[in-house]
Amino acid sequence: MQISSRFSIGVHILSLLAIQPQDHHTSEWLAGSVGTNPVVIRRVLGHLKKAGLANVKAGSGGATLARELDDITLLDVYRAVDVVEEGRLFHMHEQPNPACPVGANIEQVLRLMMFKAQAAMEGVLAAVTMRELVDVLAREIEEKRAAISPK
Amino acid sequence: MQISSRFSIGVHILSLLAIQPQDHHTSEWLAGSVGTNPVVIRRVLGHLKKAGLANVKAGSGGATLARELDDITLLDVYRAVDVVEEGRLFHMHEQPNPACPVGANIEQVLRLMMFKAQAAMEGVLAAVTMRELVDVLAREIEEKRAAISPK
DNA sequence: TTCGTTGTGATGATTATAGTTACAACACGT
DNA sequence: ACGTGTTGTAACTATAATCATCACAACGAA
DSSP: OBBOHHHHHHHHHHHHHHHOOOSOHHHHHHHHTHHHHHHHHHHHHHHHTTTTSSETTTTTOOOOEEEOOGGGGGHHHHHHOSSSOOOBBOOOOOOOOOOOOHHHHHHHHHHHHHOOOOOOHHHHHHOOOOHHHHHHHHHHHHHHHHSOOOO | BBBHHHHHHHHHHHHHHOOOOOOOOHHHHHHHHHHHHHHHHHHHHHHHHTTTTTOOOOOTOEESSSSSSGGOOOOHHHHHHTOOOTTTTTTOOOOOTTTSSSHHHHHHHHHHHHHHHHHHHHHHHTTTTHHHHHHHHHHHHHHHHHHHOOO
């Protein structure tokens, strides 16, 4: 199974808010760039709002960043959009037989390994800020632009 | 979403094969320790067999290890049971708008981060052998046994 | 040849994802 | 105060994966 695209959508949205701060960022507009339905955007944006990463104005509409880019890590987004219940990336089978020595002890041993593996993954996400990601993204955009229309 | 319990079941099965080598390991018997249906066991065992981690005898029945414990990592099991398509732990939304600068470039930038995160997770699994896991498990079992009936 | 077992197809219940429609609540400009 | 455009949500749908279970043919050894 895969981690929901809510995560990538969340990052995409925040990138848009960061790179094009002048626009009126409606869910309709954001949906156009992400390539999905405005309601999907609103739902993800709802998560980002609850996590204090974005501001969304009801009524008049429009979303903005609620924190500095340096202050948002990919892990923040990952947690915000709620793709994996905390500490539960791996699903452990639920009824090992306590009457069997292996069944009675496998869970705690295996959970430790699972936890370490998951922590390593999240550690990478925690080490990358939206600032870094947006900088790389901006460089990509600029490079392509320059390649198409060299001065 | 979570990574399928096929992984934990696979590890459980291999642990049983390692720790109780004298038994006739039928799917029925293994299912008793794992706490599931024999068919589920047979299917996971099928994966382990295909990956060269276990031998299964049709007809007369019974499974055995096909490799030394030192020669099986948790990553081998993880790959064997096919819980995550290679390199695809994260699901990236599929239609970012190529006409938008962000939409056109977010994928390659984000995929790189996702790849690193996933690689870190798999690195931990690759670093743990079934030997190590079984040793820890055996120690747990022995400790509990000793606590119940001290000499 | 009989018996227990494996391998596998088929089915069903459950759960998550992702898209869509619909609409009340809301904010702002006029 | 009103109209317009937007958000927040509920509801519904389609799709897909998981896991348990039944059923049964193919197989192996006594």
